Amino acid sequence: MMTNNQYSFLSSSMVKEIAKYRANVSDLVPAVVEEALIKKYQQS
Structure with a gap:
């Protein structure tokens, strides 16, 4: 699946x-x- 060009420069x-x-x-x-x-990092 291709990413939206708006977000393509980011690394997860x-x-x-x-x-x-x-x-x-x-x-x-x-x-x-x-x-x-x-939510994920509030638990950490």
């Missing part, structure tokens, strides 16, 4: 690292992904 590991430190990723991923990352 980079986004996860940013989210891990509770930085804003709303400009990098769709809202549903942002919510999932927030």
Whole structure:
């Protein structure tokens, strides 16, 4: 499956690292992904 060109420059590991430190990723991923990352890293 091809990614949307809007997000093609991102590496998933980079986004996860940013989210891990509770930085804003709303400009990098769709809202549903942002919510999932927030939920995942709030538990950590």
